[in-house]
Amino acid sequence: MEEIYANVEHGKPVCQIPTSQTEGSSSSKKRPFLIVIIFLGILSVLLLVGLIVLGLHSWDLAADLSNINDNLTDRLQDSNSKLYSMTEERNLLHANLTEMMKKLNRAQGWTYFSCSCYFRSTKRGSWDEGRKDCISRGADLVVIKDKDEQVLCSF
Structure with missing residues (x-):
């Protein structure tokens, strides 16, 4: 029992795969893959460079857009402020004009009512004389x- 582990030599293999030379060497087979x-x-490097350039360009565009937006917001606020100021000034001028017209009309005998002006004359005379006086004015x-007009004219 001592020789159980003896070395056995093999003869010819039972199934032998022919090793023939194929076209080209193994390095030439790897060349297309390389x-x-x-x-x-x-x-990949070119795509990465392109993405970096586009990222920087969009960063610049976003900054420009932000500056334009801030500029327009400032201009809009200035315009609104000026418009409010002009509206207030117009309202004040209109109130002053209305008050001055009332004073002037009262001083000359004229009364303003519903977009019309009325003059009540203190002179007495015929209809023709009254009409001539009106035309001269x-x-x-x-x-x-x-x-309402009747009430105004009966003062």
Whole structure:
């Protein structure tokens, strides 16, 4: 039992795969794969550079857009401020004009009512004389159209 572990020599293998020379060497088989890998590496680097450039460009555009937005906001606020100021000034001028017109009309005997001016003369005379007096003032005799106008003209 001592020789159980003896070395056995093998003869010919039972199934032998023929080893024939194929076209080209193994390095020539790897060459197309190496070219593809290098091409994909260069393409990846170019894509990365393109993404970085686009990122920087969009950063600049965002900053420009922010500056334009701030500028427009400032201009809009200035315009609104000026518009408010002009509206206040217009309202004040209109109130002053209305008050001055009332004072002037009262001093000359004119009364303002519903977009019309009325003059009540203290002179007495005929209808023709009254009409001539009105025409000399750039007016005409009144034609009363409603009750409010009647109340105004009866003072």
